[in-house]
Amino acid sequence: MKKYLIFAILFLILSYVLFGQELTGKKIIEKANETFNPDTVYARMKMTITTSSGKERTFVYDSWSTNSGEKNLMRYLEPRRVKDQAILMLNNANDIWVYFPRTGRVRKLATHAKKQKMEGSDFSYEDMGSGDAFIDDYTAERLDDEKMEGYDCYKLELTRKPESDLSYPKMILWIIKENFVPIVIDYYSENYPDRVEKRLVQSDVQVIDGIPTAKKIVMQNKNDNTQTRMELLDVKYNLTLDDDMFTERTLKK
Amino acid sequence: MKKAAACFVCLILCRSGLQAQSKAELFGYFESQIIGTQLKDDFFQLFSNKLRLDLKSSLSDNITFAANVNFMTYHGKTTWNILDFLPEKASAEVSPGMEELYILPFNDRIFLDNAYLKLSFKRFDLTAGKQQISMGTGYIWNPTDVFNIKDFLDPTYEQPGHNALRLDIPVSHSTTLTALYAPDDSLKNSAKMLLFKSRISHFDISLVGIEKVWRFHDYTQFDVSAQNFVELPGKRQLLGAGTAGELLGLGIWAEFAYNWMETSDNFYELVVGSDYTFDFQTYVLVEYYRNTLGKSDYTEYSLNDWMRMMAMEQKTIAGDQVYAFIKHPVSDFVSLGCSAVFCISDNSLALVPLLNWSFSDNVEVLAYLNFNLGKEGKIFAQNMGNAGLIRARIYF
Numbered sequence: 104m105k106k107y108l109i110f111a112i113l114f115l116i117l118s119y120v121l122f123g124q125e126l127t128g129k130k131i132i133e134k135a136n137e138t139f140n141p142d143t144v145y146a147r148m149k150m151t152i153t154t155s156s157g158k159e160r161t162f163v164y165d166s167w168s169t170n171s172g173e174k175n176l177m178r179y180l181e182p183r184r185v186k187d188q189a190i191l192m193l194n195n196a197n198d199i200w201v202y203f204p205r206t207g208r209v210r211k212l213a214t215h216a217k218k219q220k221m222e223g224s225d226f227s228y229e230d231m232g233s234g235d236a237f238i239d240d241y242t243a244e245r246l247d248d249e250k251m252e253g254y255d256c257y258k259l260e261l262t263r264k265p266e267s268d269l270s271y272p273k274m275i276l277w278i279i280k281e282n283f284v285p286i287v288i289d290y291y292s293e294n295y296p297d298r299v300e301k302r303l304v305q306s307d308v309q310v311i312d313g314i315p316t317a318k319k320i321v322m323q324n325k326n327d328n329t330q331t332r333m334e335l336l337d338v339k340y341n342l343t344l345d346d347d348m349f350t351e352r353t354l355k356k
Numbered sequence: 357m358k359k360a361a362a363c364f365v366c367l368i369l370c371r372s373g374l375q376a377q378s379k380a381e382l383f384g385y386f387e388s389q390i391i392g393t394q395l396k397d398d399f400f401q402l403f404s405n406k407l408r409l410d411l412k413s414s415l416s417d418n419i420t421f422a423a424n425v426n427f428m429t430y431h432g433k434t435t436w437n438i439l440d441f442l443p444e445k446a447s448a449e450v451s452p453g454m455e456e457l458y459i460l461p462f463n464d465r466i467f468l469d470n471a472y473l474k475l476s477f478k479r480f481d482l483t484a485g486k487q488q489i490s491m492g493t494g495y496i497w498n499p500t501d502v503f504n505i506k507d508f509l510d511p512t513y514e515q516p517g518h519n520a521l522r523l524d525i526p527v528s529h530s531t532t533l534t535a536l537y538a539p540d541d542s543l544k545n546s547a548k549m550l551l552f553k554s555r556i557s558h559f560d561i562s563l564v565g566i567e568k569v570w571r572f573h574d575y576t577q578f579d580v581s582a583q584n585f586v587e588l589p590g591k592r593q594l595l596g597a598g599t600a601g602e603l604l605g606l607g608i609w610a611e612f613a614y615n616w617m618e619t620s621d622n623f624y625e626l627v628v629g630s631d632y633t634f635d636f637q638t639y640v641l642v643e644y645y646r647n648t649l650g651k652s653d654y655t656e657y658s659l660n661d662w663m664r665m666m667a668m669e670q671k672t673i674a675g676d677q678v679y680a681f682i683k684h685p686v687s688d689f690v691s692l693g694c695s696a697v698f699c700i701s702d703n704s705l706a707l708v709p710l711l712n713w714s715f716s717d718n719v720e721v722l723a724y725l726n727f728n729l730g731k732e733g734k735i736f737a738q739n740m741g742n743a744g745l746i747r748a749r750i751y752f
Contacts, residue, residue, distance in 0.1 A: 154688050160717055182717040183383055183751035198558055205514045207488035211560050211600040213607030215633040223688040223714065255448070268605060268637065293635050329688060350529050351553075 128243035131257050134283040135276070136237050140172035141314050143344045147180075147337040152224045154329040162222055163336070167344055174349040185222065191354045195235055196228060202354045209351055218270050225301060225322040225331040229270055236247065240267035241274065251277035252286050253306065272296060282307055282315035292326075299325055312340040361620045363623070380413035384424065387749045390432075395440060395741035402462060403431040405413075408469075412479040423471035430462035441740045442662050443572035443733040449576055457578060470517040481524040486517040489536070491551075491564070492611045492627075493600040495695075497614035497645040497671060499625030500596035502547070502568050505668045508679065509708055509726055509745075510695055520547075520751040530555040538568070545569045545751075546588075561600030570617075572670075575663035585663075590619035607631040617651075623649040625671070641681040650675040654702035654734050672737045676700035697736065704730025704737060718751040 150162040163181040168174065174190040179185040187204040199212040217229035227235075237243075241261035246252040249258045256277040263272045273291040278284065284305060292300040301324050305317030347353065387406040392399060410424040438458045439447045450458065472485030488552040492498030496508050504515040521539040527533055531554040538547035547568035554561055570592040573585040590595035596613030612626040651657060652675045661673040678700060683693035695708045710724035728736040 128508060152688060158689075159552070160689070160714070183385075184714075184718050184720065186383070186751075194558075203512075206490060206512060207515075208490045211493070211607075211609075213602040213605070213631065215605060215631075218633045218635060219637065220685065221687070221690075327688070346529055347478075347526075347566065350526065352524065352526055356476070 107351050108259065114158075126245070126257070128245035128259050131245065131259060131278055131283070132237050132241075132261070132276070135278045136235060137171075138234040138315055139237070139281050139285065140168070140235065141340050142171055143167075143169045143284060143340065143342045145337075145339045145342055145344075146335055149334040149336055150222075150224060150226075151332045151334075153330050153332070154220075160161045160223065162224075167348060169346075169349065173235070175231070176349055176353065177231070180325070189354045190228070191349060191351065192228070192231075193349060195239070196231075199228060200354060207355075209354060214268060225324040225327075225329055226333075227270065230303075230322070234247050236267075236269060237261065240264055246275075248280075251275060252306070254279045254286055256280060256286060271300070279308070279315075282310075284315050284317060286317075301325065311338055314340050380411065381408065382411055383752060384408040384410045385749050385751045387747060389745065389747040391743065391745050392744040393741050396739070400436070401432040402434065404462070405429045406433075418476050420471075420474040420476070422474070424469050425466065426469050428465050429464045434462040436460045436462075436704075438663070438666060441666075442570075442659070443657075443737065443739065445655075445733060446657065446659040446662050448452045451576065454578060472517075479525065481522075482522075483522040483524075486519050487522065488515055489518050489520060489522075489538075490515065493560070493562075493598045493609040494611045494627040494645075495609075495627075495629055495631075495641060495643055495681075497611075497625070497627050497643070497647075499611050499627055499647075500562075500594070502566055502594060505671050508695070508706075509724065540569060545591075556603075559599050562598045564590075564594070564596045564598075564613075566596075568592050568594075570669075570676055571696075572733060573667070574665060575660050588619070591616055597686065605632070621649075623647065625649075626740040636684075637686040638682065641679075643679045645672070645677045645679070647672050650691075650701065652676075652701045654704075657733065657735075671744050672720055672735070686706045699730070699735045700736040702730065704728070704734035707735040715748075719751050722749075 145165070145167050147163065147165050150164070161181070162179060162185070164177050164179045166177045167173060173193070173228055175196070176189065178187065178189040189202040190208045192198070196217055197214055197218060200209050202209050218227055220226070221228055221231060234258060241255045241263055244260045244262070246258040246260055249256055256279055259276045259278065261274040261276065263269060271290045271291060272293055273296065275289040276285045277287040279286050286305050288303040289299045290301040290303070292298045301322055304321045304323070305319070307318040308315055309318055310316070316335065316338060318335040321330055323330045370446065373637065377489065385408050387650055389404050391402045405428070407427040408424055410422070412420070412422045414420050427635045436459070438460055439450065439455065458579050468486065470488065472483050472487040475482045489503045491501035491503065496506055496511050498506070503518050507513065520536055523535045524749050527532045534551040534553070536549040540546045547566065549564065549566045551562060551564045569589050572588040572590065574588055577586040579586045587674065593616040594613050596612040598609070600609040602608065608630045614622070614624045616622050626646045627643060629641065631639065631641040633639045649670065650672050651661070654674070664670045665673050678698045681693065681695040685689050685691045686687050691712045693710050695710070697706045707727045707729065708724050710722065713721040715721055724744065728738055728740050728742060730736045732739045
């Protein structure tokens with residue numbers, strides 16, 4: 104009995120060391136990045152923008168992503184005003200092309216365009232398709248664990264690397280310990296380093312095709328007092344997506 | 357009216373037929389617009405309504421059919437005398453008794469702007485019919501585009517369709533070869549184009565060769581048999597290149613085309629542009645344009661120069677121009693901006709403050725003013741008047 108008790112205590116200590124304290128900020132963000140950027144994914148999203156005066160705009164779009172978010176293609180379905188407008192993002196959104204169906208033109212955008220709001224929403228293009236940016240453009244430091252939105256979470260502070268040109272100098276993430284889903288992300292302002300500019304809250308986490316997936320996402324803009332809701336209407340993982348799909352030719356289809 | 361009803365019924369029948377065998381969509385927009393112009397002591401207004409009906413059908417995985425019909429009506433001042441806007445020196449070139457030929461009527465019309473069939477296979481895309489042809493990386497001016505000329509007041513407005521056969525062959529994921537044939541009255545006079553597009557690092561690059569007949573008119577002579585001004589067709593051969601990418605965080609693009617002319621002087625066009633978005637969401641764009649067909653001395657602008665520019669036969673009559681644009685979203689759905697075109701060759705300036713308002717999901721409003729600040733005879737002369745436009749568009 105004594106032998107079993109010692110074994111159990113040793114097991115608990117080992118588990119704590121291996122899966123608790125031993126997890127560095129870098130390891131946690133790598134695992135979170137995996138859940139955030141699965142290898143291939145198709146999703147149909149509904150995006151609802153709510154202004155400070157309470158007015159709403161709704162967009163529906165399809166998106167395809169491969170190489171863990173390195174290549175992205177988005178195509179609007181609704182409203183009619185932007186139907187068939189499409190955005191291709193390659194190299195973790197370092198190369199962006201936008202297709203305007205009314206004029207038949209494809210325009211290459213420079214990376215500064217990533218700062219622009221996507222159709223007036225609280226998401227910038229950078230928020231939508233930055234692939235491995237959490238790992239490549241930021242250094243992660245683990246802070247004291249916290250409970251957030253009812254989940255036991257790892258809390259990380261991400262600091263932008265000097266060579267990065269991304270918009271946010273700092274982010275604080277609360278990552279669910281159980282499945283590594285970032286449940287809340289605070290984006291800090293460039294001009295006011297101590298001020299949270301935007302907060303992203305994920306909810307309704309379900310396991311789909313073995314991947315924990317937040318079906319609802321809300322981005323709150325603290326400066327403008329506006330928010331944008333995203334609802335996942337459909338999602339498919341582990342698809343075979345040909346590289347031919349992520350070309351200017353497909354953008355026009 | 358009968359014609360309009362017939363076109364509409366045709367589209368509906370076409371849609372019903374196509375819907376039986378595939379997925380067909382009927383969509384489009386209604387656009388209502390008012391243009392006001394203050395010319396000396398007179399104020400003119402032109403109202404127009406446009407209904408565009410689009411039909412798009414995927415007949416199978418590889419075959420797409422698309423078409424649109426446009427219905428346009430005009431009200432208010434529907435006849436404009438172009439000579440009212442020209443400097444006295446140019447108007448003086450008009451032969452006595454020919455003044456009425458320079459009156460531009462805005463008549464109600466119905467037209468098929470696009471109607472094409474697209475075949476898409478792994479190795480190529482083939483598009484046949486009336487289709488939009490968009491060339492070049494420039495925002496306002498496109499030296500390599502011999503099919504369209506943009507209006508600097510409204511550069512993103514859709515361009516008309518052109519009858520053509522187009523073949524796009526993807527050579528790799530980033531490289532495409534395009535061949536285009538736009539038929540004219542003979543094989544010799546038909547436009548031919550070969551375009552190579554690729555990518556080097558973060559830069560898109562393109563090389564293009566085009567042969568096309570350029571149909572100028574002599575606006576001082578009238579051809580009675582053709583009931584139009586005398587046409588002066590001349591073959592134009594163009595070799596051009598373009599690029600778009602990023603340098604030091606700025607978006608940059610450039611476009612160049614050299615033109616060998618059969619009946620007039622050879623010339624070249626060059627565009628260099630840059631844009632940037634600040635953290636506070638303000639967007640700025642600057643573009644420089646040189647056209648050696650344009651003149652450096654404004655006193656040499658002739659009646660033909662003015663008329664060819666107004667008839668969109670040539671892009672400009674001045675040699676060097678700079679365009680600047682600034683835009684800032686003042687709320688989620690309203691943005692304010694201002695563009696300016698400065699003609700370096702004749703020191704004249706046009707200012708265009710504008711407002712974009714996304715009124716609802718499918719309704720948008722555009723309003724702009726146009727102030728010309730140059731002396732008489734210059735490309736943006738005060739005597740050409742100041743103007744404004746308000747346009748509401750509803751998509752369905």
